[in-house]
Amino acid sequence: MAAAIGIGIDVEEPMGNMIIDIGGGTSEIAVIALGGIVCDKSIRVAGDEFTSDIEEYMRRQHNILIGERSAERIKIEVGAALPELDNPPSDIAVHGRDLMTGIPKEIYVSYSEIAHALDKSISKIEEAILNALELTPPELSADIYRTGIYLAGGGALLRGLDKRIQQKTKLPVHLAEDPLRAVARGTGIALKNIDKFPFLIR
Numbered sequence: 001m002a003a004a005i006g007i008g009i010d011v012e013e014p015m016g017n018m019i020i021d022i023g024g025g026t027s028e029i030a031v032i033a034l035g036g037i038v039c040d041k042s043i044r045v046a047g048d049e050f051t052s053d054i055e056e057y058m059r060r061q062h063n064i065l066i067g068e069r070s071a072e073r074i075k076i077e078v079g080a081a082l083p084e085l086d087n088p089p090s091d092i093a094v095h096g097r098d099l100m101t102g103i104p105k106e107i108y109v110s111y112s113e114i115a116h117a118l119d120k121s122i123s124k125i126e127e128a129i130l131n132a133l134e135l136t137p138p139e140l141s142a143d144i145y146r147t148g149i150y151l152a153g154g155g156a157l158l159r160g161l162d163k164r165i166q167q168k169t170k171l172p173v174h175l176a177e178d179p180l181r182a183v184a185r186g187t188g189i190a191l192k193n194i195d196k197f198p199f200l201i202r
């Protein structure tokens with residue numbers, strides 16, 4: 001709900017809207033209408049899981065041990081949800097310890113590789129979205145067909161994730177202007193205008 005308000009959606013209108021907040025620990029999918037959450041689904045696959053997927057991939061594919069901070073940097077610099085992007089980032093150098101020799105090693109990593117490493121986790125999020133759409137009452141489905149899906153949360157910044165969800169659901173997907181701050185902004189707006197959002201206090 002906070003993400004929806006932060007994005008600028010009129011949460012009180014009778015029109016249904018689907019919001020997906022991909023954070024660090026969880027991805028939350030909600031359909032909102034008339035100031036309430038009509039249906040929601042939450043899974044424990046989000047940004048942190050992407051980071052550990054990258055660590056694991058480097059170990060299995062390249063026999064190189066990297067730390068969580070390096071994996072996070074890879075995710076931010078060359079992380080991708082699709083193996084082909086219109087504006088691809090350049091390959092980056094990654095440093096870690098060679099598992100065979102124990103010696104520090106440098107390898108180059110491309111976004112397509114990372115898209116491959118993240119594929120399974122992203123599929124789980126897609127599955128949860130399809131599941132939430134299935135549980136949505138038909139009237140609201142009709143709304144979402146028109147309004148589409150809104151993405152928020154830091155995980156939504158992954159390159160091509162919006163396009164991938166669009167391809168999977170065949171619905172319009174809108175990335176929030178500032179996905180990392182949508183929830184905080186929405187919470188601030190709700191607190192400052194508590195009289196306008198009485199339905200939030202239950």
Ligand SMILES: Nc1ncnc2c1ncn2[C@@H]1O[C@H](COP(=O)(O)OP(=O)(O)OP(=O)(O)O)[C@@H](O)[C@H]1O
Nearest residue numbers: 022023024025026047048075076153154155157158
């Ligand atoms: N540019 C980026 N590309 C990909 N992921 C990013 C980017 N920037 C931040 N992230 C990831 O977004 C996640 C944090 O997002 P956010 O701040 O929305 O989560 P949170 O609200 O703290 O977590 P939760 O909602 O699960 O409690 C982290 O996993 C971070 O690595």
Ligand SMILES: [Mg+2]
Nearest residue numbers: 023024153183
């Ligand atoms: Mg969050």
